[in-house]
Amino acid sequence: MRRKISYPLVALGMVASSLTVASPAQAHGYVSNPPSRQALCAAGTVRDCGPIQFEPQSVEAPKGSQRCDGGVAQWSVLSDESRNWPARNVGSSVTFTWVLTARHRTADWEYFIDGTRIATFDGGNAQPDATVSHTIDLGKFPGRQRLLAVWNIGDTPMAFYNCVDLNVGGGGGGVVPTRPPASSEPPANPPAAPPAAPPAADPPAAPPAADPPAADPPAAPPAAPVTGDPWAAGVSYKTGDVVTYEGTRYQCRQGHTSLNSWEPSIYTLALWLPL
Amino acid sequence: MRRRLVAVALLAPFLLGACSTPTAEPPRATADTAVAEIKAGEAYNDTDVMFLQMFVHHQRQALQMTATAVERAQDPELRTLVQAVQATESDELSMIEGWLKGWGESTEVDTAPNLHAHHGGLPGTGPAEIKALTTVPDAEFDTAFLSLFLAHQHNAMELADIVTDGGKNAETKSFGERVKASRQGEIQQMLKLMAK
Numbered sequence: 098m099r100r101k102i103s104y105p106l107v108a109l110g111m112v113a114s115s116l117t118v119a120s121p122a123q124a125h126g127y128v129s130n131p132p133s134r135q136a137l138c139a140a141g142t143v144r145d146c147g148p149i150q151f152e153p154q155s156v157e158a159p160k161g162s163q164r165c166d167g168g169v170a171q172w173s174v175l176s177d178e179s180r181n182w183p184a185r186n187v188g189s190s191v192t193f194t195w196v197l198t199a200r201h202r203t204a205d206w207e208y209f210i211d212g213t214r215i216a217t218f219d220g221g222n223a224q225p226d227a228t229v230s231h232t233i234d235l236g237k238f239p240g241r242q243r244l245l246a247v248w249n250i251g252d253t254p255m256a257f258y259n260c261v262d263l264n265v266g267g268g269g270g271g272v273v274p275t276r277p278p279a280s281s282e283p284p285a286n287p288p289a290a291p292p293a294a295p296p297a298a299d300p301p302a303a304p305p306a307a308d309p310p311a312a313d314p315p316a317a318p319p320a321a322p323v324t325g326d327p328w329a330a331g332v333s334y335k336t337g338d339v340v341t342y343e344g345t346r347y348q349c350r351q352g353h354t355s356l357n358s359w360e361p362s363i364y365t366l367a368l369w370l371p372l
Numbered sequence: 373m374r375r376r377l378v379a380v381a382l383l384a385p386f387l388l389g390a391c392s393t394p395t396a397e398p399p400r401a402t403a404d405t406a407v408a409e410i411k412a413g414e415a416y417n418d419t420d421v422m423f424l425q426m427f428v429h430h431q432r433q434a435l436q437m438t439a440t441a442v443e444r445a446q447d448p449e450l451r452t453l454v455q456a457v458q459a460t461e462s463d464e465l466s467m468i469e470g471w472l473k474g475w476g477e478s479t480e481v482d483t484a485p486n487l488h489a490h491h492g493g494l495p496g497t498g499p500a501e502i503k504a505l506t507t508v509p510d511a512e513f514d515t516a517f518l519s520l521f522l523a524h525q526h527n528a529m530e531l532a533d534i535v536t537d538g539g540k541n542a543e544t545k546s547f548g549e550r551v552k553a554s555r556q557g558e559i560q561q562m563l564k565l566m567a568k
Contacts, residue, residue, distance in 0.1 A: 129522060130515075132567045140563035151556060154526055185567070194515060194566070196522045198530070227501035228519040330557075353456030356557025358550045363410060364467075367459035 126197040126257050127153045128246050131185040133259035134165060134175045143182065146174050154198045156258045160249055163212055165260035175260060182243075184262040189236035191263065193246060195229040202251035206231060209245040210238050222251040239266040330355050339372070346372040407463045412471040416541040423535035424468045424544060425481045427551075430528060431465040433497055437521055440505045444513045450565050457558060468547065497524045518566045525555040525562075 129136050135153035138146030149155070149172050156175065158167025166172040174180065193208070203220025208231070216233045235242070241264050248257040328340040328347070331354065338349040340361065347361040347369040361369035438458040445451040472479045497520055508516045528551055535548040 129519065129563060130566045132563065136563055136567070139559060140567070141560045142564070151529065151552075152526070154523075194519060196519050196526070198523045198526045227497065227504070227523070228516045230515075351456050351459045352452050354453070354561055356554060356561070358553035358557065359456075359460070364463075364550065365460060366407065367463045368456060 125154055125157065125199045125201060125250075126195055126248055127156065128193055128259040128261055129196045130194045131187060131191065131261050131263060133246065133261050134182055135172075135259065137182065138174070143180065147171075149174060154196065154257075157255050158258060159254050160247075160256040162247075162256070162258060163209065163245060165243075165245065165258060167256070167258040182260075182262045184241055184264040186264045187235070187266075189234060189239075189266060190232060191235050191265075192230050192232045193261070195248070197225060197227065197229060200224045200227065201253070204249040204251045207247040207249065208233055209247070210235075210242055220249070220251060235263070235265045240264065328355065328360055330357050330360075340369075342369075348372055407467045408470055410467050410470075410543070412474065412541055412543040416475060416544065417539065419538035420535060420541045420544045421472065421475065421477050423531065423539060423548070424472050425477070425479065426531055426534070427528075428465065428469060428472070428479050429481050430524070430531060431461055431468070433502060434461050434521075434524055434528075435465065436502050437497070437505060437517065437524065440502075441513075441517050441521070444505070444510070445517065446510060446514050447565060447568070450514055450518070450562075453558070453561055453565070460554070464547075468544075471541075471543070497527070515566070518562050522559060522562050522566070525559050528555045 127133055127135050132140065132142070133153070134143070135146075135149050135156055137143040138150045139153040141150070156167050156169065156172050158169050162168045165175040201224070202222050203225050204222060205220050206218040206229075207214055208216040215235075215238070216231070218231050235244075241262070244261045244263055246259040246261060250256060325339045325341045325346050328342040333352075333354045334340070334349045335352045336349055340347055340349070342361040345361070349368065350366075350370050351368050353359065353368060359365055359368060361371070435458065438454050438461070441454040442451060442458060445454055469479045501520055505513070505517055505520065532548040532551040532555075535544050536552070539545045539548065
């Protein structure tokens with residue numbers, strides 16, 4: 098994740114020593130909708146993905162790969178078909194939307210199914226717009242498909258790789274796993290994450306308080322407690338709701354769905370007022 | 373790097389306001405506690421300053437984008453999320469500007485921070501892209517905003533690496549960890565809204 102920066106106010110030596118110690122994959126972009134495999138990991142929809150969940154924009158590898166992970170061992174989970182990636186139900190015309198964290202000069206955008214290029218969009222070796230979307234007719238490819246979307250950079254030998262699992266002709270919206278949905282329905286006790294990559298959006302593995310809930314946040318936020326129940330992550334709180342956290346009662350000042358680090362504290366007075 | 377997310381979850385209760393008064397107990401959040409009371413202490417280095425200056429710029433952009441989205445978001449769930457982001461990041465901005473001023477450091481940067489300038493990339497969000505959010509048709513607004521703001525919050529997590537890796541000040545490093553955790557949580561919610 099460390100990378101060089103350009104910053105005129107700081108002596109170059111300091112920048113070089115502190116920020117370029119290691120410079121692995123540069124992080125720049127991914128397909129957000131229909132969700133690519135890395136987007137599913139980053140959303141927490143598919144769990145235990147390892148470090149890709151923190152940087153879905155980082156699947157960068159030399160041009161020419163046909164692999165979901167671009168051939169990068171660090172991201173090999175993306176090529177693991179045993180993960181039972183949920184497929185998005187789509188019609189025959191599908192619009193792919195990208196998130197670009199750095200807008201590089203672009204050679205082109207390519208879309209493949211089974212190794213065959215089905216669409217390409219010229220980038221003109223120019224910097225792309227902030228929002229990039231491409232609409233493709235997939236009518237000739239009904240049913241379950243694993244589509245590979247590639248962003249080829251114009252001024253480097255690199256490309257960014259995304260696999261998007263689709264159920265073409267399945268209508269808009271919805272998700273159809275082809276097997277029992279082991280990934281989209283996390284088990285009550287998910288396997289322990291690798292030590293270096295805990296799923297940080299879960300309630301902390303080591304609870305910060307004496308009595309926080311240990312369960313994963315449910316897929317859909319439950320009805321919010323209003324009577325001073327313990328604060329929990331993944332709950333939809335409304336203005337006026339009251340929770341208890343570390344022995345203090347707090348009232349919600351701004352509706353939100355709670356997340357890790359938005360627990361009531363001196364740092365989140367914008368959300369929670371101590372009572 | 374990632375294991376620090378767990379570390380901060382463990383430490384957070386003990387870090388709250390730990391630097392505001394060296395001898396007293398950590399201040400409790402009370403109804404009249406102001407963000408301005410969160411002090412960063414005197415031990416800091418150039419990386420702390422650099423990160424905070426870059427992040428001030430980044431936060432101001434975020435507040436521009438969220439101000440537009442509060443008015444224009446089509447999905448009520450998105451509007452609620454944006455309002456919460458706006459509220460929390462306004463306080464964050466006040467807090468970190470206060471730290472810089474307390475150190476006698478500028479809150480301004482000469483050039484917009486760009487982590488990717490050395491290899492030809494523009495950041496995800498520049499003035500033109502932020503302004504474009506005010507003119508995109510209503511039907512396209514949520515997708516346009518989410519695309520831009522997802523990139524912006526990914527960039528925030530990248531920026532936070534600077535201070536968690538090289539900072540010295542306990543409050544700025546703790547803030548960097550909270551940035552990573554909160555932005556990751558926001559990204560999860562935004563990706564789910566995007567794929568609705």
